[in-house]
Amino acid sequence: MKAILALADGTTYPGTAFGASGESVGEVVFNTGMTGYQEVLTDPSYAGQIVALTYPLVGNYGVCEADVESRNVQVAGFVVRELADVYSNWRASESLDAFLKRAGVVGVQGIDTRALTRHLRADGVITGVLATGDALDPAELVARAQSAQGAYAAKDWVKHVTTPDVYHWGASEADAKYRVSVLDCGVKFNILRELAKLGVRSTVYPATATAAELLSENPDGVFLSPGPGNPELLDYAAQTVADILASEKPVMGICLGNQLLGKALGGETFKLPFGHRGANHPVKDLPTGRVVITSQNHGYALDPDSVAGADVDITQINLNDGTVEGLAHKSLPVFSIQYHPEASPGPTDSRFYFERFLENMERSRK
Amino acid sequence: MPKDLTIKKVMVIGSGPIVIGQAAEFDYAGTQACRALREEGVSVVLVNSNPATIMTDVEVADRVYIEPLTPAFLAKVIERERPDGLVPTLGGQTGLNLATELANRGVLDDYNVRLLGTPLSAIARAEDRERFRKLMREIGEPVPESFIIETDAALRDLSRQSGLPWPLIVRPAYTLGGSGGGIAHTVNELMEIGSRGMRLSPRHQVMIERCLVGWKEVEYEVMRDANDTCITICNMENLDPMGVHTGDSMVVAPSQTLSDKEYQMLRTSSIKIIRALGIEGGCNVQLALDPHSFAYNIIEVNPRLSRSSALASKATGYPIARVAAKIAIGLHLDEIENKVTGKTLACFEPALDYCVVKIPRWPFDKFVSADRRITTQMKATGEVMALDRSFESALMKAVRSCEIGTLSLLYKKASLWSDMEIERLLSVATDERLFAIAEAFRRGLMIEEVHQLSFFDPWFLVKIRNIVRMESRLREGAVIVLTDEGTELLREAKQFGFPDRVIADLTGKTEMAVRARRKSTGIVPVYKMVDTCAAEFESHTPYFYSCYDAETEA
Numbered sequence: 036m037k038a039i040l041a042l043a044d045g046t047t048y049p050g051t052a053f054g055a056s057g058e059s060v061g062e063v064v065f066n067t068g069m070t071g072y073q074e075v076l077t078d079p080s081y082a083g084q085i086v087a088l089t090y091p092l093v094g095n096y097g098v099c100e101a102d103v104e105s106r107n108v109q110v111a112g113f114v115v116r117e118l119a120d121v122y123s124n125w126r127a128s129e130s131l132d133a134f135l136k137r138a139g140v141v142g143v144q145g146i147d148t149r150a151l152t153r154h155l156r157a158d159g160v161i162t163g164v165l166a167t168g169d170a171l172d173p174a175e176l177v178a179r180a181q182s183a184q185g186a187y188a189a190k191d192w193v194k195h196v197t198t199p200d201v202y203h204w205g206a207s208e209a210d211a212k213y214r215v216s217v218l219d220c221g222v223k224f225n226i227l228r229e230l231a232k233l234g235v236r237s238t239v240y241p242a243t244a245t246a247a248e249l250l251s252e253n254p255d256g257v258f259l260s261p262g263p264g265n266p267e268l269l270d271y272a273a274q275t276v277a278d279i280l281a282s283e284k285p286v287m288g289i290c291l292g293n294q295l296l297g298k299a300l301g302g303e304t305f306k307l308p309f310g311h312r313g314a315n316h317p318v319k320d321l322p323t324g325r326v327v328i329t330s331q332n333h334g335y336a337l338d339p340d341s342v343a344g345a346d347v348d349i350t351q352i353n354l355n356d357g358t359v360e361g362l363a364h365k366s367l368p369v370f371s372i373q374y375h376p377e378a379s380p381g382p383t384d385s386r387f388y389f390e391r392f393l394e395n396m397e398r399s400r401k
Numbered sequence: 402m403p404k405d406l407t408i409k410k411v412m413v414i415g416s417g418p419i420v421i422g423q424a425a426e427f428d429y430a431g432t433q434a435c436r437a438l439r440e441e442g443v444s445v446v447l448v449n450s451n452p453a454t455i456m457t458d459v460e461v462a463d464r465v466y467i468e469p470l471t472p473a474f475l476a477k478v479i480e481r482e483r484p485d486g487l488v489p490t491l492g493g494q495t496g497l498n499l500a501t502e503l504a505n506r507g508v509l510d511d512y513n514v515r516l517l518g519t520p521l522s523a524i525a526r527a528e529d530r531e532r533f534r535k536l537m538r539e540i541g542e543p544v545p546e547s548f549i550i551e552t553d554a555a556l557r558d559l560s561r562q563s564g565l566p567w568p569l570i571v572r573p574a575y576t577l578g579g580s581g582g583g584i585a586h587t588v589n590e591l592m593e594i595g596s597r598g599m600r601l602s603p604r605h606q607v608m609i610e611r612c613l614v615g616w617k618e619v620e621y622e623v624m625r626d627a628n629d630t631c632i633t634i635c636n637m638e639n640l641d642p643m644g645v646h647t648g649d650s651m652v653v654a655p656s657q658t659l660s661d662k663e664y665q666m667l668r669t670s671s672i673k674i675i676r677a678l679g680i681e682g683g684c685n686v687q688l689a690l691d692p693h694s695f696a697y698n699i700i701e702v703n704p705r706l707s708r709s710s711a712l713a714s715k716a717t718g719y720p721i722a723r724v725a726a727k728i729a730i731g732l733h734l735d736e737i738e739n740k741v742t743g744k745t746l747a748c749f750e751p752a753l754d755y756c757v758v759k760i761p762r763w764p765f766d767k768f769v770s771a772d773r774r775i776t777t778q779m780k781a782t783g784e785v786m787a788l789d790r791s792f793e794s795a796l797m798k799a800v801r802s803c804e805i806g807t808l809s810l811l812y813k814k815a816s817l818w819s820d821m822e823i824e825r826l827l828s829v830a831t832d833e834r835l836f837a838i839a840e841a842f843r844r845g846l847m848i849e850e851v852h853q854l855s856f857f858d859p860w861f862l863v864k865i866r867n868i869v870r871m872e873s874r875l876r877e878g879a880v881i882v883l884t885d886e887g888t889e890l891l892r893e894a895k896q897f898g899f900p901d902r903v904i905a906d907l908t909g910k911t912e913m914a915v916r917a918r919r920k921s922t923g924i925v926p927v928y929k930m931v932d933t934c935a936a937e938f939e940s941h942t943p944y945f946y947s948c949y950d951a952e953t954e955a
Binding site: 068090309 | 630632657658660665672693746751848858937939952
């Protein structure tokens with residue numbers, strides 16, 4: 036079966052369908068990682084987006100149950116140059132094609148993803164429609180993409196992906212070395228796995244939970260998760276973070292958590308032209324001068340000028356474009372990073388931040 | 402830290418004559434490094450005994466000495482030129498050995514010449530087998546366990562140990578080609594092969610090691626600066642499993658059959674090793690990965706620019722030698738510009754949006770009576786690299802580039818091989834194994850059968866079978882291939898890397914007819930840029946590969 040990716044600017048890319056059949060609309064973005072498609076597909080931060088991979092050969096090692104980052108496939112659609120005809124890996128339990136079919140997510144292969152990437156790089160991310168079928172009308176799909184323009188940025192995607200109910204992860208109440216409340220704006224399982232490895236019992240709350248709820252069981256610290264979409268729609272969550280800061284509890288934030296911390300301190304965010312999505316982003320830690328290679332997935336960034344007078348230091352910057360990659364509160368045990376120390380996918384070089392969070396919790400107990 | 406301004410003049414030792422395992426790649430690396438040093442205002446004194454190199458061209462270095470590469474001659478050059486520093490890691494093993502010798506003889510101290518880049522102590526830690534194993538154990542990185550056994554009693558004790566890493570490979574010491582050894586899967590086999598091995602060994606000694614036959618072999622190119630920032634340039638997966646020298650292996654970059662968890666596990670391990678060794682510059686880490694678990698072993702580390710780093714450099718567009726030279730004079734990775742983009746820094750990891758295939762070039766066409774078996778000692782005298790958007794096409798381009806008289810996987814001798822010969826050619830690595838695999842599929846062998854004999858990962862085998870299937874699809878499509886009905890077939894054949902001549906041969910057409918039809922239907926190659934960043938940033942590099950995709954950039 037055929038498939039077409041149609042962009043709101045009138046560009047169309049014909050290809051061959053895989054995964055589920057149907058039609059979906061989303062913001063079209065690209066990711067430059069060479070491995071980790073399963074982690075990308077299940078990362079809640081990609082909700083509402085049609086994701087294209089720049090690496091051309093995808094699906095080679097299949098998918099396996101252990102590597103999901105949430106309960107669902109989160110992307111709106113998936114675009115690759117070539118889907119592997121067979122998969123080969125000892126952990127794999129099914130093909131990428133079957134995985135997407137089961138999840139009801141549409142995919143297209145046979146597209147010149149480098150041409151698409153060059154287009155997005157030059158003109159910025161754009162609304163697109165991905166449709167499967169042998170009798171598609173490209174003009175009609177373009178029109179649908181045009182009418183959906185602005186919808187991604189106007190929707191609160193966090194409410195779409197957050198947990199409806201409170202749940203626990205990791206050590207039992209009795210064995211927990213630390214207890215952490217997680218504000219779930221779209222948490223990835225590997226964050227909870229990493230915390231659990233360190234003896235943490237996480238209690239995961241919906242994004243709409245109040246500070247009082249998050250602090251109700253007197254946790255050792257609070258974790259602010261990554262998440263999808265436009266941070267400017269999340270004043271309620273920023274208010275929650277501001278209230279948590281007043282408790283002086285240790286806080287760690289990742290990705291959207293970094294932006295929410297900035298917003299809680301009066302900052303503002305802006306949309307990047309084509310975002311940071313990949314596993315090769317260099318980030319410089321300003322105090323040490325050391326650079327780490329990081330896994331990234333975000334379309335918005337914190338405006339550094341907007342937090343100039345706030346009680347927070349910009350501790351890290353991206354070496355490619357100079358954007359804010361980390362914050363540390365001037366007086367409280369509170370810090371955040373814009374990238375993903377939990378990796379999955381990507382390098383694990385910055386995993387030590389989870390230990391730093393633990394150290395902060397240990398210190399604040401005394 | 403900005404560059405060290407006390408370094409005004411640097412000596413570079415070339416790699417001398419071209420020999421197997423040390424060929425033009427060191428000229429490429431050395432030339433790049435000389436230019437990089439001069440860019441920083443450093444005056445370069447080059448010594449190489451091989452005049453047929455680019456690096457000895459007058460515009461590459463400030464002073465060129467074409468002299469024998471011996472400590473005595475080098476000492477004289479040092480005496481005369483009084484360089485402030487010497488970079489030992491650019492001239493392959495030859496340059497490294499000479500630098501070590503000069504240091505040991507006190508020549509460097511006498512003339513206040515500093516060794517730049519990776520310290521000699523780090524090199525010694527990486528190259529001395531026992532010290533390296535000890536260091537790996539200290540940092541918790543697995544190395545293949547090995548035991549030296551000299552008596553039947555010791556063998557019995559060993560066989561009773563619990564937790565032995567079965568299967569074990571038994572190698573009698575000091576026998577020609579390790580004859581009399583074997584692989585033991587059980588205690589009984591170990592006792593049998595072990596005592597036989599001791600009888601056959603003139604020293605009554607056997608070395609018993611964890612057997613990694615069939616494991617995947619993966620390499621990482623890693624860089625580290627004096628500030629301890631570490632990056633990996635790329636990884637590479639050998640198509641040939643463990644047991645074949647990487648210089649004799651077909652290699653693909655990036656790895657194709659590793660999941661993100663495996664890729665990152667081995668990347669993390671490589672970075673841990675370069676840190677533990679204290680390397681300042683580039684380093685190559687070779688690892689073996691169990692295809693059925695997360696178990697892996699460190700095989701070897703090259704603490705210098707190597708054949709693999711030259712390949713990785715060309716495969717990614719990242720100038721490893723250039724950056725290593727700048728690190729040697731004190732620059733940090735985030736102070737070095739990425740010349741490809743002109744905007745970003747050398748401190749990032751290349752993202753590839755194409756597939757790279759390397760095939761070694763063996764000289765068996767010239768040495769017809771030579772033993773074609775390839776094992777742990779390198780026999781290739783050169784290599785070719787091909788880039789494309791698909792593995793099939795990259796492989797086909799590479800085969801063509803080898804200039805071994807075939808334009809595809811259709812190998813003249815192959816149809817004459819008996820089924821028995823094919824089985825042997827699948828299980829014993831030779832320069833003809835790739836063609837034997839293709840022939841096996843032509844004769845209807847299953848993926849699993851070929852895998853059991855060759856240990857090639859099924860993913861690669863399926864790709865090779867795709868090429869073979871295209872051969873028969875073209876034969877069957879002979880009537881339609883140059884008509885509207887055959888346009889898709891023709892396009893697919895081109896995307897699989899089939900040259901017009903091979904398409905013509907398989908379909909009974911002329912090459913000219915195929916080409917004319919192709920052009921009239923718009924099936925023409927486009928050219929895509931090697932930009933180190935998968936198109937994320939605009940680049941200005943005249944470095945392209947052809948492919949049958951949609952958009953051209955040239």
